[in-house]
Amino acid sequence: MATALVPLVIAAAVAHEVTLTRLELSLEIRARKNAQIALNLLLQHVQRVRDEVEAFARAPDLIELLTLQPSLVPALVRERARVMTPAVVEVADRRGKTVARANAPGANAPPEKTFHGGLALLKALNFERYITLAQVGKDVVIRAAVPVVDNEFSLRGVVISTVALDDDLAGYFKGVLRAEVAFVANNRMVGTTFLQRGRTMGRAELLTQITKALGADHPVLSLGGDDDGEFVVAAIPLQSAAGERVGSIVVGLDRDEFITARRGAQRALLFAFIVALFVALAGATMFGGHITVPLSRLHRGILAMAKGDRSHPLDIDTADEIGELARSFHDMRLALDEHERRLADRISELSTLHHVGRTLGSVLELDAVLRIVVTELSKVLRVERCALLTLREKDGELLLRAHAGLGGEEGPPALPPTWLALAAAAIAEHGICVDGRHLAVQLETRDKALGALVLARAADLPEFSEAAMHLAETFAGQAAAAIENAGLYQAVRRFSEGLEREVEKRTAELRLANVELERTLSELKETQTQLILSERLAGLGSLVAGVAHEVNTPSGAIQGSVQILPETLNRTLVLGARLAEQLSADEMRRMLATLSEARPRLAKHGVRPPAEVRRQAARLQRDLSALGIKSAKRLAQKLVACGAEYLAPFVVELADRSDPNDVVALIENLAFLSRGIGAIETANKRIIRLVKALRAYSHADPDALVEVEVTDGIETTLTILHTQLRGVSLVRKYREVPKILVYVDELNQVWTNLLHNAIQALEGEGTITIETFVDGDEVGVNITDNGPGIPSDVLPRIFEPHFSTKPRGEGTGLGLGIARKIVEKHGGMIAVESRPGHTSFTVHLTVAGPRRDEATSERERV
Amino acid sequence: MVCSSSLVRLSLTLLLLTGCERKASQPRRALVIAQPRAVESLDPPRNTTAEGAQVVSLLYEPLIRIDGASGRVMPGLAARWSVAPDGRTWTFHLRRGVRFHDGSPFDAKAVVYTIDRLRNSRHPHYHQGYAAWQNIVRNITAIEETGRFTLRLVTKRPFAPFLRNLAIFPLGIVKAQPLDRAISKTVALTPVGTGPYRISSHQRDEVILTRNPHYWGPKANVERLVFRAIKERRQRMLGLQSGTLDVAFGLAPADRPIVQLHPELRLQRGRGDNVAYLAMNTRRAPFDDVRVRRAINHAVDKGLIVKLGFQGLATVAHGALPPSVWAYTSKIKRYSYDPARARRLLGSVGYDPERPLRLYVMSTPRPYFPSPVLVARIIARNLARVGIPITLVVKSHAEHLAAVGRGEHDLCLLGWVGDNGDPDNFLYMLLDRDNARIGSAQNVAFFDHSKVHELLIAARQELNRAQRKELYLRAQQLIAEEAPWVPLAHSEYDVGVRHDIRGLSLSANGIIDFARARF
Incomplete structure (x- = not known):
């Protein structure tokens, strides 16, 4: 039983170890990462210190006081230090002698002797901005030194700021990193948060422990004591600007996480939870009252400040964290005031720009615009005087258009000649010209100089900075745009007036031209209609001729039959009477019945080849002779000739009582009559079909779209063209295709055209293949002939309107141009390919038929 | 139980150790390099900026190389060379066994193609962007292949700076393309080179190069180089600080101390072959008078x-x-800062300003001028103190160059970065009368001195180094006497680099040979 448990126990142990090791490792990685962040945080802090010092070194009041009244510098430094990062701020004169020193609130002053001389001071006295991390005495500090340089580029002094890496800064870092922080000098703990939990360990002891931990495999720092604080630590070195090592930052992550995990593995989770809950509740009850009172005061203070009451007193002077918080809050309030003041300056600058921009956008009155530019610019740059000059276009003279601070309430003030010269220089140079107290910037739009802005600063103000130059340029741009806009407005107004007149004139001209155009168009239309009509008539003439010939053939056949029918009928009647005398009534009835039965067969009998006739007649003659019939040869020949050999037994049967010659003659006549009637019938049918086709070809209602089988029209056309098709073999490859919606007569013209062309191409010999097929929602018809083909130089032009290779009036063609128009009007397309022995026209037609609007418009045009 | 537990611990430790080890020994294979602007083109002569030169010089190699440390002429794709006694005919023996990035062999044809398409504007593959560099090949009168690996170049006159001109990056050798058909856009934009790196990808703001495994010389150590254009200097600094960048060019003066204080970063400094100066327009009064x-x-x-x-x-x-x-000399007349003496000199001339003089200055910082307007203001103040009123004329760099090239100024601030470390590249370019043509002048003092001209021309045609040096010494002494400039400063370059990257050195024109970089 116990042995069975071993694997389980091992597995649990492995899981436990893996979890804990992972956790430990991830803590170590996080600690290292946090050390990196701490370093970047410190460097950020360094930059902030440097920026503050530089800003202070550029302050005009500092430069002035250092030059004129060094005794007033300390007050200025004290005032300034209040709004700077907690630091010791020093100002030295140009010889390096300290003239003022002040502690920013919260800055612990390092021992005084550390603040004299030093590399930073030397560097700054040599005009160099210097910043470093340095070990000064027992401390590690950020030190920034900046020279104070006046307008003459003379050195006036040096500002040095020193920020110690102490407990306070460590506390600030802790707030950001949520980790314990220590600043370690080479062998001294200079600032730390590790000891803030009321632990009894000394700094030296802590440093030893940290050093030991950092040297171990797993950098775990144990602070000992009852609350067994354990931290995973990581360190990152700090170096001076010269690359010397000055210490390090140590970051410690609480191992609580790790410890809890271990406990969790050892004890029941629930139990731990209950204990934690119990402790929390007890703690809250016990310490609640102690904390609430100052907390609520702080709360009131914050609320008051949120409402804007900065002066609300915060009389919390406890020694604990809340007291600390209140004091920081107070400092923050001071800093906030300072920042707010700066922000207000910036906002006013921005809003001025915005205001100017907006005003310029809305005001069209130029002088008002320019007045705004000079007033606002002199306000923002705090210049004494400002003038805006514009170039007179005709002679290039500079005229004063707007000014600020030049006086001259009555009439325009006189400009100093230096101003004019500088303005002229700026214009000539397309740029900024700076001349002592004056700055000139040209007004320019799209490379055209319009004038210049000239500014004069008060003698006691610093020189124009690059930012000021930039701002002046921006204003100049605005003013130039305004001047140009005003000019453009005038030009546009003049132009638009001229434009209106021009437009009227042109409109009249256009109207006239339009009338002319319309007339020409209608004339053209008429001509076109005429042309089409004559083409059609020509085609029709040719058609009529064909049709007439077509009708002639059957009517000729009828005529032929009709001419001989009466005589044959007479002879038949005579023979009938003669036989009636010879035969009994019964025999006569039988004979008539037999003949009547035989008539349709006789009518269908065609002409047989003579050899065949002779062979059959000879056989019949033998049979007849054997039966004792006289003149058997002649009878046999006659019977065979009219296809009535099968009536021979009937002739033999009647031979006793009648003359066989008469019977055969009767049969012969009867056959002749039957054939005549058949011929008339056939001819008549043909005529009827032709008439039908003609009616179908030229549809009664040309405007109606009719749903038809595409082959109907083709067949109709073939019927009409029947006579021309002699010698041409037709191959029909009709597939099942949907019905299509067409203008019947127009489409028939297309088929006529295509088929006629094919027939003509074949010159009485060849094959025309007509194929229908379905292609998507289109029906296609392909008409192919194996004629000589269309010459390649002609092929591209065959669809051109009125193009023809044939003399006018020949054939039925309305021209392939018209054919294409008709197909296109049906929403279809026509294509051709041709080579010798193969010419193929393919017509595609949509099943849906022509689009309604298209159909109408086409119809109107054609 | 005890036994198994320690076993588990042991195996776990081993596992973690190997895990860690793999992590630690995994080599860093790429360098990420930030530049202030994008590379103009991967076609060498279409570049005019340091950014372009930096990337192109890793992809293409010229015949001649200038050693970064000593500044001496070294073999590049030419293994050796000789010049005929006439001083005009040069024979180059090319390195054998070199292959282009596409595997095709390098030979004399490629050299002829490279030089021809640059010097001849009617060449079918000429591009108008080459115009800026045509002057370095202008004096070549003939170029011919004399064998598969030898070629002959003839210059109009004996020309001493010839070899060093061949070492400038626009003359990086590219693979020859058939002339009878139009060159495709891709090939035109990214010709094939022989350098230690080849192109892996090229986007507008990022060029990635990979190591050329078939490089003929010592192969590069770093597998990949990523060149990123990061315009904002604060972003470059942040990238460097946070470790996303390994190298950042174009640091602001204010950022340098932060790099110095960061234990994982350092400043890579290099001397710059450059000069910043104040030029006086000697064609105009009062500067036509040497005393002024x-x-x-x-x-x-x-x-x-x-x-x-x-x-x-x-x-x-x-x-x-x-x-x-190498031709530098300290044995020339030096002018000490002495306003009183200046005033006396001006008094002796009787100079009386009727109008302020115009000092032209660019608003854009340059490698040789980190804050030009500030310098101009100091000079204006200095001159005002000796009684010369000054008007500053501030223009953008491009406009400034055009204006001073036309000679519109009385005084102007300008500088020069040497291309190839040859004295001719400074003295002839900046102070000879040949380059003082109004409109395109490089000699913006319009200094026209016949003796100096004679000396400079003679030095150009003298192939003996010692004698050249002597000629340049005399020219420099004369120039110092005539004082067409106030030479101001030679500035240093610096680049922010992660501390564990070694083998970097900044050459005199500000380019780093990243093929030598290692971790």
Whole structure:
């Protein structure tokens, strides 16, 4: 039983170890990462210190006081230090002698002797901005030194700021990193948060422990004591600007996480939870009252400040964290005031720009615009005087258009000649010209100089900075745009007036031209209609001729039959009477019945080849002779000739009582009559079909779209063209295709055209293949002939309107141009390919038929 | 139980150890390098900026190489060369066994193609972007293949700087393309080279190069180089600080101390072959008078300028040549800062300003001028003190160049970065009358001195180094006497680099040979 448990126990142990090791490792990685962040945080802090010092070194009041009244510098430094990062701020004169020193609130002053001389001071006295991390005495500090340089580029002094890496800064870092922080000098703990939990360990002891931990495999720092604080630590070195090592930052992550995990593995989770809950509740009850009172005061203070009451007193002077918080809050309030003041300056600058921009956008009155530019610019740059000059276009003279601070309430003030010269220089140079107290910037739009802005600063103000130059340029741009806009407005107004007149004139001209155009168009239309009509008539003439010939053939056949029918009928009647005398009534009835039965067969009998006739007649003659019939040869020949050999037994049967010659003659006549009637019938049918086709070809209602089988029209056309098709073999490859919606007569013209062309191409010999097929929602018809083909130089032009290779009036063609128009009007397309022995026209037609609007418009045009 | 527990612990430890080890020993294979602007083109002569030169010089190699440390001429794709006694006919023996990135062999045809398409504007593959570099091949009158690996180049006259001109990056050798058909856009934009790196990808703001495994010389150590254009200098600094960048070019002066204080970063410094100067327009009064020019030289406080305008990252200049160029001499007339003497000199001339003089300055910082307007203001103040009123004319760099090239200025600030470390590249370009043509002048002092001209031309045609040096010494002495400039400073370059990257060195024109970088 116990042995069975071993694997389980091992597995649990492995899981436990893996979890804990992972956790430990991830803590170590996080600690290292946090050390990196701490370093970047410190460097950020360094930059902030440097920026503050530089800003202070550029302050005009500092430069002035250092030059004129060094005794007033300390007050200025004290005032300034209040709004700077907690630091010791020093100002030295140009010889390096300290003239003022002040502690920013919260800055612990390092021992005084550390603040004299030093590399930073030397560097700054040599005009160099210097910043470093340095070990000064027992401390590690950020030190920034900046020279104070006046307008003459003379050195006036040096500002040095020193920020110690102490407990306070460590506390600030802790707030950001949520980790314990220590600043370690080479062998001294200079600032730390590790000891803030009321632990009894000394700094030296802590440093030893940290050093030991950092040297171990797993950098775990144990602070000992009852609350067994354990931290995973990581360190990152700090170096001076010269690359010397000055210490390090140590970051410690609480191992609580790790410890809890271990406990969790050892004890029941629930139990731990209950204990934690119990402790929390007890703690809250016990310490609640102690904390609430100052907390609520702080709360009131914050609320008051949120409402804007900065002066609300915060009389919390406890020694604990809340007291600390209140004091920081107070400092923050001071800093906030300072920042707010700066922000207000910036906002006013921005809003001025915005205001100017907006005003310029809305005001069209130029002088008002320019007045705004000079007033606002002199306000923002705090210049004494400002003038805006514009170039007179005709002679290039500079005229004063707007000014600020030049006086001259009555009439325009006189400009100093230096101003004019500088303005002229700026214009000539397309740029900024700076001349002592004056700055000139040209007004320019799209490379055209319009004038210049000239500014004069008060003698006691610093020189124009690059930012000021930039701002002046921006204003100049605005003013130039305004001047140009005003000019453009005038030009546009003049132009638009001229434009209106021009437009009227042109409109009249256009109207006239339009009338002319319309007339020409209608004339053209008429001509076109005429042309089409004559083409059609020509085609029709040719058609009529064909049709007439077509009708002639059957009517000729009828005529032929009709001419001989009466005589044959007479002879038949005579023979009938003669036989009636010879035969009994019964025999006569039988004979008539037999003949009547035989008539349709006789009518269908065609002409047989003579050899065949002779062979059959000879056989019949033998049979007849054997039966004792006289003149058997002649009878046999006659019977065979009219296809009535099968009536021979009937002739033999009647031979006793009648003359066989008469019977055969009767049969012969009867056959002749039957054939005549058949011929008339056939001819008549043909005529009827032709008439039908003609009616179908030229549809009664040309405007109606009719749903038809595409082959109907083709067949109709073939019927009409029947006579021309002699010698041409037709191959029909009709597939099942949907019905299509067409203008019947127009489409028939297309088929006529295509088929006629094919027939003509074949010159009485060849094959025309007509194929229908379905292609998507289109029906296609392909008409192919194996004629000589269309010459390649002609092929591209065959669809051109009125193009023809044939003399006018020949054939039925309305021209392939018209054919294409008709197909296109049906929403279809026509294509051709041709080579010798193969010419193929393919017509595609949509099943849906022509689009309604298209159909109408086409119809109107054609 | 005890036994199994310790067993588990042991195996776990081993597991974690191997895990850690793998992590630690995994080599870093890429360097991420930030530049302030994008590379213009991967076609060498279409570049004019340091950014382009930096990338292109890793992809293509010229015939000649200038050693970064010593500044000496070294074999590149040419293994050796000789010049005929006439001093005009050069024979180059090319390195054998070199292959282009596409595997095709390198030979004389490629060299002829590369030089021809640059020097001949009617070449079917000429591009108008090459115009800026045509002057370096202009004096070549003939080029011919004399064998598969030999070729002959003939110059119009004996020309001493010839070899060094062949080492400039636009003459990186590219693979020849058939002339009878139009070159495809891709090939035109990214020709095939032989360098230690080849192109892996090219986007507008990022070029990635990979190591050329078939490189003929010592192969690069780093597998990949990523060049990123990061315009905002604060972003470059942040990237460097947070470890996403390994190298950042174009650090602002204010960021340098932060790099110095960061234990994982360092500043890679390099001397720059450059000069920043104040040029006086010698065609105009009052600078047509040498005494006025000398007075100005005494009036300008160069020490202050170097301190304030360069933050100490420069040395005071006394002549046009930086000390790193071999013909540099300190044996020339030096003008001390002495306003009183300047005033006396001006008084002796009787100079009386009727109008303020115009000092032209660019608003854009340059490698040789980190804060030009500040320098101009200091000079204006210096001159005002000796009685010369000054009007500053501030323009963008492009406009400034055009205006001073036309000679519109009385005084102007300008500088020069040497292309190839040859004295001719400074003295002839900047101070010879040949380059003082109004409209395209490089000699913006319009200094026209026949003796100096003679000396400079003679030095160009003299192939003996010692004699050339002598000629340049005399030219420099004359120039210093005539004082067409106030030479101001030779500034240093620096680049922010992660501390564990070694083998980097900044060459005199600000380019780093990343093929030598290692971790």
